[in-house]
Amino acid sequence: MPIFxxxxxxxEIVLIFARRLFVKKYNMWYSSTRNLSLHTTTMQNSxxxxxxxxxxxxxxxxxxxxxxxxxxxxxxxxxxxxIAMAEDVSNEDLEDLQIACLFHDTGFSEQYEKNEHIGARxxxxxxx
Numbered sequence: 001m002p003i004f005x006x007x008x009x010x011x012e013i014v015l016i017f018a019r020r021l022f023v024k025k026y027n028m029w030y031s032s033t034r035n036l037s038l039h040t041t042t043m044q045n046s047x048x049x050x051x052x053x054x055x056x057x058x059x060x061x062x063x064x065x066x067x068x069x070x071x072x073x074x075x076x077x078x079x080x081x082x083i084a085m086a087e088d089v090s091n092e093d094l095e096d097l098q099i100a101c102l103f104h105d106t107g108f109s110e111q112y113e114k115n116e117h118i119g120a121r122x123x124x125x126x127x128x
Contacts, residue, residue, distance in 0.1 A: 045095060045098075047095065047099070048095060048098050048099065048102075051098075051099050051102045051103070051126070052074075052077075052102055054126060055070075055073060055102040055103055055106055056070050056073070056074075058106050058109045058122070059073060059105065059106065059108070059109055061109050062105075062108050062109060065108065068105045068108045072105065073101065073102055073104065073105055076101045076104065077098060077101040077102060080097055080098070080101045081094070081097075081098060081101075084097055099123070099127075100123075103119055103122065103123035103126070104119065105119065106118070106119045106122045106123065107119030107120075107122065109122075
């Protein structure tokens with residue numbers, strides 16, 4: 001049994017180091033994307049720029065929220081754009097993704113709880 005116990009300890013140590021490595025790599029990636037403004041350099045699309053202006057204005061009422069605020073939507077947009085570009089997503093799919101990112105929390109502009117359907121309605125109306 002002592003060998004089995006030592007093996008368990010070794011496995012636990014390996015798992016701890018694997019987790020630390022994952023966390024370190026994630027934190028490095030997160031830090032590298034934290035201050036990026038990819039949406040301004042990759043989006044020459046007037047539809048996206050128009051959606052950005054519209055949603056930022058709409059979310060202005062949420063500016064004091066700690067999380068679901070205009071800055072959060074831009075952060076989601078930046079990170080999703082970064083990942084999509086790394087994955088070589090098509091321009092059409094990228095545009096859809098970026099619009100979804102911009103509108104994903106717009107329901108908060110009308111109510112805090114159960115606002116997802118409101119955000120969908122706002123996006124649908126804007127896209128018409």
